[in-house]
Amino acid sequence: MNEISASLQLAASLIAAADAKLYGIVALSLRVSLSATVIACVVGMPIGAWLAVGRFAGRRVLIVLFNGMMGLPPVAVGLLIYLLLSRAGPLGTFGLLFTPTAMIIAQSVLVAPIVAALTRQVIADAWLEYREQLRSLGASRPRAAATLLWDGRFSLSTAALAGFGRAIAEVGTVMIVGGNIDGVTRVMTTTIALETSKGDLPLALALGVILISLVLAINAVAYLLRGWAARRWG
Amino acid sequence: MSSYLQLSGLDLVEGENAIVRDVTLELAARRTLILGPNGAGKSTLLRLIHGLLRPTGGTVRWPQPLRQAMVFQRPVMLRTTVFKNVIYGLKLAGVKDGERERRAAAALERVGLAHLGARPARVLSGGEQQRVALARAWALEPQVLFLDEPTASLDPASNREVERIIGEFAAAGTRILMTTHNLGQARRLADEIIYIDDGRVLEQAPAAAFFQQPRNARAAAFIREELL
Ligand SMILES: Nc1ncnc2c1ncn2[C@@H]1O[C@H](COP(=O)(O)OP(=O)(O)OP(=O)(O)O)[C@@H](O)[C@H]1O
Ligand SMILES: [Mg+2]
Numbered sequence: 001m002n003e004i005s006a007s008l009q010l011a012a013s014l015i016a017a018a019d020a021k022l023y024g025i026v027a028l029s030l031r032v033s034l035s036a037t038v039i040a041c042v043v044g045m046p047i048g049a050w051l052a053v054g055r056f057a058g059r060r061v062l063i064v065l066f067n068g069m070m071g072l073p074p075v076a077v078g079l080l081i082y083l084l085l086s087r088a089g090p091l092g093t094f095g096l097l098f099t100p101t102a103m104i105i106a107q108s109v110l111v112a113p114i115v116a117a118l119t120r121q122v123i124a125d126a127w128l129e130y131r132e133q134l135r136s137l138g139a140s141r142p143r144a145a146a147t148l149l150w151d152g153r154f155s156l157s158t159a160a161l162a163g164f165g166r167a168i169a170e171v172g173t174v175m176i177v178g179g180n181i182d183g184v185t186r187v188m189t190t191t192i193a194l195e196t197s198k199g200d201l202p203l204a205l206a207l208g209v210i211l212i213s214l215v216l217a218i219n220a221v222a223y224l225l226r227g228w229a230a231r232r233w234g
Numbered sequence: 235m236s237s238y239l240q241l242s243g244l245d246l247v248e249g250e251n252a253i254v255r256d257v258t259l260e261l262a263a264r265r266t267l268i269l270g271p272n273g274a275g276k277s278t279l280l281r282l283i284h285g286l287l288r289p290t291g292g293t294v295r296w297p298q299p300l301r302q303a304m305v306f307q308r309p310v311m312l313r314t315t316v317f318k319n320v321i322y323g324l325k326l327a328g329v330k331d332g333e334r335e336r337r338a339a340a341a342l343e344r345v346g347l348a349h350l351g352a353r354p355a356r357v358l359s360g361g362e363q364q365r366v367a368l369a370r371a372w373a374l375e376p377q378v379l380f381l382d383e384p385t386a387s388l389d390p391a392s393n394r395e396v397e398r399i400i401g402e403f404a405a406a407g408t409r410i411l412m413t414t415h416n417l418g419q420a421r422r423l424a425d426e427i428i429y430i431d432d433g434r435v436l437e438q439a440p441a442a443a444f445f446q447q448p449r450n451a452r453a454a455a456f457i458r459e460e461l462l
Contacts, residue, residue: 132286133310136303137370138326147322151313233313234356 003201010202011209022206029187032100032174033167036107037115040167041160044112048119048159049145053127063120069113074172081106081177098179103187106173111163118159123148154229161222165215237262238300238378238409239283245291246278246433253278255433257292263426265400265410267441269417270430271456276413279430280304280380283411300409303376307383309367311355316347316366319355323370341373342366345399361392368399379403381412385419397423417460421445429453 014022051063083089085097085105096102126148134144149156171189178185180194188207195204237260244257254275268276281287283294284304303323312319320338329337342348345365350358355366364384371379381400385393400423404410414420420427424441429450437450448454 130310132281132304133306135286136284136306137323143326147312154313229313232357233354234311 007201007205011206014202014206015209019206022203022210024183025186025188025191025207026210028100028185029168029189032103032187033107033164035104036111036167037160037164039104039108040111040115040163043108044115044163045119045149045156045159046145047112048116048121049123049149050142051116051120052123053141053145053148055141066113066117066120070117072110072113074110074170075176076172077110078106078173078176081109081173085177097177098181098185100178100185102177103174103185106177107167107170110170110173111167114166115159115163118162119149119152119156122152122155122159126152154226154233157225158222161218165218169211169215236297238297240295240297241283241292242295243292244279244282244289244294246275246282246287247290253433254282254289257430257433257435259428259435259438261409261411261426263409263440265404265423265425266412266428267420267424267426268411268413268428268430269415269420269453269456270413272415274430275433276430277307277382278433280382280411280413284380300377301375302378302380303371303374304380305364305367305371305382305384307386309360309363311358311363311366313354313356315351316353316355316358317342317351319366320370320373324373327374337373337375338369341369344372344402345369346395361388361395364388364392364396365399368396372399372403376408378409378411381410383413383415385414385416393419417457429456431456 047066051059051066081102082097084091085094085102086092087097096105123145127144130144130148130151134147139147169189171193174180174185174187175190175193178187178190180186180190186194188211192204192207192211195201195207239259239261241257241259241261244254245252246254257279268279270276278287282289284302285294286304312322314322317338320341321334324334324337339348339351342351345368347362347365347369350362355363358366368384379400384400385396388396397419400410400412410423412423414423421441427437427439427441427444428435429437429444429448429452431452437444437448437453439449444453445457448457
């Protein structure tokens, strides 16, 4: 009990003192996960919209596939990207393994299906409501998909935040493709795992507190944004 | 008057259900109102004619291609301003920038909503949204306008306002094809009545003659029922 409260006090002082090492780790986490989320949205949202309004062979199979890929185990994605980026792998010549770029790639792959599947759900619901009106006005399907993406921007921000929440909180992919190298690829989750196993609780606790606060704050922002948008835009 | 639209043997079958059966019609009147009980197939017929549904049999023939627009029972508004909702339709119609703004402003003026242009469209009242939908249609300068019970959920004042706007469309030369449940409205607006029941056209007659005495017994019963 004493040890824990002592650790908590140390953790609090680390946070309060803006410890350089601590904030370096937080900054890298944010950089990697935000970049991955942006990439996942740019790729995943158009895919999701097209799955909702498009008409093509294999659409249903793809929908099931993307829904299933929402639950991809991070370690499996990490392993896959590791194999692609390792020296002997097809992308080995770029020398990306154990760099933040590799972590961004791996988290993008992890998060894109989540964003695509959530986007498809949002756009499919809107499509039910708008379909006849948009066709009456002469919108092609790609045009309708683009219109619905814009129209659903507030609901879709939730999809983006869900993706970010997943990225910032996962350990598996960043551990495998980043290698948890001190000062280079060490992020919040991998640091927590490592420091805890070493028995160095203050740093782990400080990061844990920051991570939990971030996740809660993100959800609060998403909730407030949706409420505001519903009142403002209906 | 020569017809602007010819339907011949139009069928729509969904599984076991025949929703529209063997509809053969020539439309020529300026304002045609489609009457009939719930589930008669009125909305479905409009959708077939407008091209939102594909018939399982028969043909829809436009002797001359006409610009069409449709106003739905529940207006569908995008999450943007009233003005941009009107602009959106014009963009899809390929109207040039500049001309779009001019036409949208004129259309909102026409439906009496010029002062609401900057408001988010989806938080307007039902009657206001219906007028935005009419403005969106007006701006497209349609040669034929389809209206599916456009006043179904409106209060008397909004109802009058929407009927006035529909009258202005007709006065501007737009052909009107509209469904309604409201016999008073049909009397006020129609040049011609089409009565349908169970997917079939039972009567097509000039409005004055129809309201004096429908030839079809079920149409006569429908009118008596509504007047009670
Ligand atoms: N996609 C569909 N699949 C199966 N049945 C349908 C479909 N669309 C409509 N129907 C049925 O076809 C019939 C006609 O529907 P429609 O909406 O055209 O009637 P309506 O005359 O417009 O009725 P209301 O006055 O209630 O608006 C109804 O019995 C309806 O249940
Ligand atoms: Mg109907």
